[in-house]
Amino acid sequence: MTTLEIVGGRVLRPDLTVERADVLADRDAGTILAVGDVPAGDESLDATDGLVIPGLVNAHTHVAMALLRGYADDKPLHDWLREDVWPVEGVLEPTDVRAGAELGLVEMIRSGTTGFCDMYFDVGEIVAAVERAGLRARVGHGVVTVGKDDEAAREDLEEGLRVAEEYDGAADGRVSTAFMPHSLTPVDGEEFDEFVPRAREAEVPIHIHANETTGEVEPILDEHDERPLAYAAEHGLLEEGDFVAHGTHCDGSEIELLAERGAGVVHCPASNMKLASGIAPIQAMLDAGVAVGLGTDGAASNNDLSLFDECRDAAMVGKLAAGDASAVDAPTAFELATAGSAAVAGFDSGRIAEGANADLAVLDLDRAHLTPHHDLVSHLVYAASGADVRHTVCDGEVLMRDREVLTLDAERVRETAERRARAAIDRAES
Amino acid sequence: MTTLEIVGGRVLRPDLTVERADVLADRDAGTILAVGDVPAGDESLDATDGLVIPGLVNAHTHVAMALLRGYADDKPLHDWLREDVWPVEGVLEPTDVRAGAELGLVEMIRSGTTGFCDMYFDVGEIVAAVERAGLRARVGHGVVTVGKDDEAAREDLEEGLRVAEEYDGAADGRVSTAFMPHSLTPVDGEEFDEFVPRAREAEVPIHIHANETTGEVEPILDEHDERPLAYAAEHGLLEEGDFVAHGTHCDGSEIELLAERGAGVVHCPASNMKLASGIAPIQAMLDAGVAVGLGTDGAASNNDLSLFDECRDAAMVGKLAAGDASAVDAPTAFELATAGSAAVAGFDSGRIAEGANADLAVLDLDRAHLTPHHDLVSHLVYAASGADVRHTVCDGEVLMRDREVLTLDAERVRETAERRARAAIDRAES
Numbered sequence: 001m002t003t004l005e006i007v008g009g010r011v012l013r014p015d016l017t018v019e020r021a022d023v024l025a026d027r028d029a030g031t032i033l034a035v036g037d038v039p040a041g042d043e044s045l046d047a048t049d050g051l052v053i054p055g056l057v058n059a060h061t062h063v064a065m066a067l068l069r070g071y072a073d074d075k076p077l078h079d080w081l082r083e084d085v086w087p088v089e090g091v092l093e094p095t096d097v098r099a100g101a102e103l104g105l106v107e108m109i110r111s112g113t114t115g116f117c118d119m120y121f122d123v124g125e126i127v128a129a130v131e132r133a134g135l136r137a138r139v140g141h142g143v144v145t146v147g148k149d150d151e152a153a154r155e156d157l158e159e160g161l162r163v164a165e166e167y168d169g170a171a172d173g174r175v176s177t178a179f180m181p182h183s184l185t186p187v188d189g190e191e192f193d194e195f196v197p198r199a200r201e202a203e204v205p206i207h208i209h210a211n212e213t214t215g216e217v218e219p220i221l222d223e224h225d226e227r228p229l230a231y232a233a234e235h236g237l238l239e240e241g242d243f244v245a246h247g248t249h250c251d252g253s254e255i256e257l258l259a260e261r262g263a264g265v266v267h268c269p270a271s272n273m274k275l276a277s278g279i280a281p282i283q284a285m286l287d288a289g290v291a292v293g294l295g296t297d298g299a300a301s302n303n304d305l306s307l308f309d310e311c312r313d314a315a316m317v318g319k320l321a322a323g324d325a326s327a328v329d330a331p332t333a334f335e336l337a338t339a340g341s342a343a344v345a346g347f348d349s350g351r352i353a354e355g356a357n358a359d360l361a362v363l364d365l366d367r368a369h370l371t372p373h374h375d376l377v378s379h380l381v382y383a384a385s386g387a388d389v390r391h392t393v394c395d396g397e398v399l400m401r402d403r404e405v406l407t408l409d410a411e412r413v414r415e416t417a418e419r420r421a422r423a424a425i426d427r428a429e430s
Numbered sequence: 431m432t433t434l435e436i437v438g439g440r441v442l443r444p445d446l447t448v449e450r451a452d453v454l455a456d457r458d459a460g461t462i463l464a465v466g467d468v469p470a471g472d473e474s475l476d477a478t479d480g481l482v483i484p485g486l487v488n489a490h491t492h493v494a495m496a497l498l499r500g501y502a503d504d505k506p507l508h509d510w511l512r513e514d515v516w517p518v519e520g521v522l523e524p525t526d527v528r529a530g531a532e533l534g535l536v537e538m539i540r541s542g543t544t545g546f547c548d549m550y551f552d553v554g555e556i557v558a559a560v561e562r563a564g565l566r567a568r569v570g571h572g573v574v575t576v577g578k579d580d581e582a583a584r585e586d587l588e589e590g591l592r593v594a595e596e597y598d599g600a601a602d603g604r605v606s607t608a609f610m611p612h613s614l615t616p617v618d619g620e621e622f623d624e625f626v627p628r629a630r631e632a633e634v635p636i637h638i639h640a641n642e643t644t645g646e647v648e649p650i651l652d653e654h655d656e657r658p659l660a661y662a663a664e665h666g667l668l669e670e671g672d673f674v675a676h677g678t679h680c681d682g683s684e685i686e687l688l689a690e691r692g693a694g695v696v697h698c699p700a701s702n703m704k705l706a707s708g709i710a711p712i713q714a715m716l717d718a719g720v721a722v723g724l725g726t727d728g729a730a731s732n733n734d735l736s737l738f739d740e741c742r743d744a745a746m747v748g749k750l751a752a753g754d755a756s757a758v759d760a761p762t763a764f765e766l767a768t769a770g771s772a773a774v775a776g777f778d779s780g781r782i783a784e785g786a787n788a789d790l791a792v793l794d795l796d797r798a799h800l801t802p803h804h805d806l807v808s809h810l811v812y813a814a815s816g817a818d819v820r821h822t823v824c825d826g827e828v829l830m831r832d833r834e835v836l837t838l839d840a841e842r843v844r845e846t847a848e849r850r851a852r853a854a855i856d857r858a859e860s
Contacts, residue, residue, distance in 0.1 A: 069801070070808035074745075074759035106798040273746035274812070276755040303812035304799045309742075316703035316743070317750070319504075325706040329504035368536040369734045369816070371499070371844045372851035378500035382704070382733035386799075387817030414801045421802035 002027045002042045004396055009047025009362060010376075011035060012054070014339070014351040016331050018376050023052055025358035030174075030395035032358045045391050045398060049366040051376055054350045055114025055359035055394060056307040057341035060207075060245040060266035060295030062120050062142075063129075064100030066107065067092075067421040068300035077213055077275040077301075085300060088428040089121075096420045097122040101129035103417035104305055106410045108135065110403070111306040111386025112361035114394040117243075117266070117295070117345050119180045119207060123163045131171040134399045134407045136359060138345050140164055140180030140207060145187050157187075157195050164204040174395055176346065183209035184228050185219055192235035205241035205346065208232070211254070212246035213277045229254040238263035243344045245295060246271075247285070248278045255281065255288045264291035264344035267336060269313040271297035279321040282314065282336075283328055293341030306386035307337045315381050330381040358396040361389050432457045432472045434826055439477025439792060440806075441465060442484070444769070444781040446761050448806050453482055455788035460604075460825035462788045475821050475828060479796040481806055484780045485544025485789035485824060486737040487771035490637075490675040490696035490725030492550050492572075493559075494530030496537065497522075497851040498730035507643055507705040507731075515730060518858040519551075526850045527552040531559035533847035534735055536840045538565065540833070541736040541816025542791035544824040547673075547696070547725070547775050549610045549637060553593045561601040564829045564837045566789060568775050570594055570610030570637060575617050587617075587625050594634040604825055606776065613639040614658050615649055622665035635671035635776065638662070641684070642676035643707045659684040668693035673774045675725060676701075677715070678708045685711065685718045694721040694774035697766060699743040701727035709751040712744065712766075713758055723771030736816035737767045745811050760811040788826040793818050 004025045011021040013035075024038035025031065065085075072084035092100075097120065108116065115136035118126055123141050130137045143160040145153035164177040179199035181187045199206055211217055211228055220228040229250065232238050240262035247265040250258070258265060267282050285292050294314060296305050311333045318328025342350030349359040363380070364370075367388060370379045392400040399407050434455040441451040443465075454468035455461065495515075502514035522530075527550065538546065545566035548556055553571050560567045573590040575583035594607040609629035611617045629636055641647055641658055650658040659680065662668050670692035677695040680688070688695060697712050715722050724744060726735050741763045748758025772780030779789040793810070794800075797818060800809045822830040829837050 067802065068804075069799075069813060070803075070805040073805070073808050073812065074749075074756050076755040080755070103798055103801060110798060270746065273750050274755065276749040276753055276757075279750065299813075303808065306799070312739075313746070315504075316700065317747075319706040320703050320709065320747070320750075323706055325506040325510070325704065326504045327706070366841075366844065368533055368540060368840060368844055369736070371533060372497065372848045373500075374498075374851070374855075375500040375503070378503050378733065382503065383499060383729075385815045385817055387815055410798060411796075414796065414798055418802045421804070425804075 003033065004043045004045065004393065004398065005038060005041030006045045006047050006052055006360070006362060009050040009052050011052040011352050014353050016377050018051065023352060023360070025396040027396040030358055032352065032354055032356050034354055035352055045362065045401065047362045049364065050362040050390055051365050052352055052360055052362050053380065054338040054352055055361050055392065056112050056337045057293065057345055057347060057350055058108065058113050058116035058295050058305065058307055059243070059293035059341040059344045060268055060297060061116055061118055061305065062298035063104035063116065063118050063126065064097045064120050065298030065300045066104035066305065067096060067100035067417060067424065069303045071300060071425065077277060078215060080275065088424055091427040092424055094122045094125050096424050098125040098129055099417045099420040101126045102133070102408055102413045104299060105129055105133040105135060106405055106408055106413050107305045109133065109392050109399045109405050110389065111308060112363070112389035112392055113305065113307055114359035114361070114392060115342070115345060115347050115349055117207060123167065127167050127170050127175055130175055132407060134394050134397050136174045136347055136349065136357070136394055138176045138178055139167060140178040143181045143187060145191060153191065157191055161195065161198055161202060164199065165202050168204060178205045178207040180207045183216060184232055185216060189235055192237065196236035205243070206237055207243050207245070208237065209246055210244035211249045214249055217249050227251060227254050229257050233257060233261060241346060246280065248272050248280045250281060255285050255290060258285070258290045259288045264293060266293045266295040266344060267314055268295045268297040269317050270310055271301040273313070273317065274301050279317045281321065282318050283322050286332065291340065291343050292336055293344035294336040308385050311337050311381045330378045333381045334377055359394045362391040363388050364390050433463065434473045434475065434823065434828065435468060435471030436475045436477050436482055436790070436792060439480040439482050441482040441782050444783050446807050448481065453782060453790070455826040457826040460788055462782065462784055462786050464784055465782055475792065475831065477792045479794065480792040480820055481795050482782055482790055482792050483810065484768040484782055485791050485822065486542050486767045487723065487775055487777060487780055488538065488543050488546040488725050488735065488737055489673070489723035489771040489774045490698055490727060491546055491548055491735065492728035493534035493546065493548050493556065494527045494550055495728030495730045496534035496735065497526060497530035497847060497854065499733045501730060501855065507707060508645060510705065518854055521857040522854055524552045524555050526854050528555040528559055529847045529850040531556045532563070532838055532843045534729060535559055535563040535565060536835055536838055536843050537735045539563065539822050539829045539835050540819065541738060542793070542819040542822055543735065543737055544789035544791070544822060545772070545775060545777050545779055547637060553597065557597050557600050557605055560605055562837060564824050564827050566604045566777055566779065566787070566824055568606045568608055569597060570608045573611045573617060575621060583621065587621060591625065591628055591632060594629065595632050598634060608635045608637040610637045613646060614662055615646060619665055622667065626666035635673070636667055637673050637675070638667065639676055640674035641679045644679055647679050657681060657684050659687050663687060663691060671776060676710065678702050678710045680711060685715050685720060688715070688720045689718045694723060696723045696725040696774060697744055698725045698727040699747050700740055701731040703743070703747065704731050709747045711751065712748055713752050716762065721770065721773050722766055723774035724766040738814050738816050741767050741811045760808045763811045764807055789824045791819050792821040794820050
């Protein structure tokens with residue numbers, strides 16, 4: 001067994017108290033061995049003047065969309081997809097997806113994110129990027145059957161299952177998968193009835209976009225005369241372990257349904273604001289006992305992958321939505337991005353505690369914007385940014401030390417992404 | 431004449447186009463001499479791989495409140511003021527105000543802010559901090575007369591005028607002032623009638639909080655049977671050069687009144703979210719021709735002083751409020767923090783152009799989260815953070831070079847603020 005010690009700093013414990021403590025991780029098992037007064041490790045990270053926090057978990061993103069950051073802004077979801085995003089995605093080659101994924105992973109590592117859930121295509125490229133970068137991920141192929149003939153639709157559904165089976169357990173177990181139909185409207189009820197049981201047999205959970213905009217709710221209400229999540233449950237979705245992205249427009253009955261069935265929700269506040277989709281009723285979901293995590297969505301509708309921004313957004317819009325400054329308070333918002341997202345993603349991460357995955361980050365506390373130290377949890381949510389992260393560790397391995405990413409060549413990744421993004425857009429626009 | 435050159439980078443021009451250009455500043459006059467192909471300067475800043483942007487202007491803050499960052503969160507405005515903020519502010523000594531101001535100024539310099547408007551007490555301490563730190567500021571004494579007898583109330587009003595007269599033109603002209611009654615309810619109509627004309631004689635503008643919460647609107651509606659800004663105009667406020675903070679709850683008639691009279695509004699989206707005050711109708715104000723700037727409010731209700739966060743917030747909640755993803759687009763949001771805030775504050779800053787104040791910042795562009803470079807204005811609003819600022823320049827002088835603050839000892843400032851904040855809270859709680 002080789003070990004990693006993180007020494008000299010303070011540690012954020014699972015109850016969100018802060019104590020002076022060191023952390024020892026088992027690099028082989030990838031887990032935390034001890035917190036407190038620990039024996040010396042084989043490798044050492046200095047946490048002096050720092051705070052050891054759980055690595056953040058981005059429970060819903062499309063990491064390769066980092067290629068499209070800033071390509072088209074200030075447009076509503078459906079126009080933006082149709083006019084800007086889909087035409088470029090249509091010409092992306094596997095190498096482009098790899099370049100976009102690596103760009104996003106560099107950004108995640110640099111902002112203290114150690115795990116994420118991803119829905120995209122060319123998933124093998126994303127898995128290869130994750131394997132090299134060292135993060136933890138749950139990945140899947142986003143199945144879209146609308147506009148396709150029966151055969152092509154079935155092929156895409158089969159691809160969704162094939163990907164979920166092929167990559168489960170990849171990268172030494174850091175990669176897990178899910179069956180990921182894109183959303184409720186672009187897949188037929190009959191298709192759900194056939195493929196959902198097959199996903200259950202394959203023992204993979206199901207991740208799907210749901211209720212992101214009123215434009216996703218109304219067609220199902222009109223056609224089926226029921227709320228989208230009731231419709232989803234009828235077709236076998238929303239079992240324990242399943243999770244939906246957004247849930248912006250969920251009514252009380254749907255919140256109850258999620259709580260009863262044990263399905264999770266990934267709150268994506270920045271994307272929901274930027275596309276003017278609305279504000280998800282997160283405080284009501286939490287009060288009902290729904291498992292809620294936090295996600296950035298793709299960088300093209302955010303436009304960054306930092307979960308520090310997302311925590312702050314969750315707290316801020318949570319108060320606006322509730323008309324109550326005490327709603328989605330700082331501890332709640334930070335837990336969304338750690339224990340909450342980890343539970344939704346099915347990772348044994350999101351806490352600095354013996355036995356948990358050694359997925360963590362060390363944050364610099366000796367910064368003007370984090371002074372005075374009245375309340376460090378408040379600072380994590382309301383004042384810190386991804387740039388305050390000093391070290392990032394996943395599965396007991398150091399991914400970033402003193403702001404230097406060790407697993408990817410950040411400069412080369414940046415240059416490749418810049419070049420491939422421009423070339424893809426040129427192809428799409430020509 | 432000695433000069434400063436900023437060379438090797440790209441420059442954001444007043445029309446928000448980006449071009450490869452150098453900038454030459456006159457250090458004696460504190461103004462920009464030339465943009466483009468410029469002669470060599472006496473001093474040089476390297477902008478390679480960087481973007482030269484106007485220094486950001488924080489048009490409404492209480493800089494010394496950085497001492498209370500994270501002291502009390504997740505509470506509505508009036509409880510938070512009464513239970514947490516006022517008891518501590520009541521025991522602050524001038525040295526504490528100086529320590530808090532220096533802490534906030536370090537944070538501003540490090541996040542590319544070169545100018546600000548400030549309402550607080552012990553204004554001499556804030557002016558001294560500004561003089562040393564090198565920023566540009568419009569300052570004033572926040573007059574509160576409620577709960578005071580006539581004599582004490584008059585004394586505070588006199589203090590408001592005295593401060594505005596004493597410090598106007600301080601720090602080699604970098605400091606200007608305003609008469610700053612705190613808000614409409616804690617000052618009598620008769621007091622306004624006496625002191626507003628005296629402020630006009632003294633040729634200082636008037637800055638006041640207005641319509642921040644519905645709790646500020648209703649008492650005036652009830653007592654005077656008119657909207658607060660109509661009441662303010664009747665008492666001589668809201669002339670050209672005057673500016674109100676927040677304006678969260680302005681109706682159409684008040685927006686028209688602001689546009690007609692030429693008074694400005696400072697949008698404080700983060701504070702308005704955090705205290706669940708609401709969302710100001712900024713897009714409607716801009717459409718009506720109102721001058722709108724951007725402010726962080728105090729760090730205790732934000733909880734940082736970065737205008738990059740504030741630009742992003744303005745764009746994000748602007749879309750939510752309008753239910754329209756095209757509202758408060760990226761160029762609009764960035765202009766709020768530069769040309770918009772500069773106009774409201776009365777600074778000849780906020781643009782990189784010959785003759786303007788040499789108030790600027792250089793942003794690192796070679797970062798993963800700012801890649802690819804499809805649209806740099808989008809990145810400024812949606813992806814950049816204060817930590818991306820490489821150099822900060824105000825009045826032709828370098829305040830930060832390569833992330834090192836040159837005008838204040840950042841480490842000492844941080845330590846002093848930490849110590850004095852703790853001591854003040856101990857006094858308040860004992």
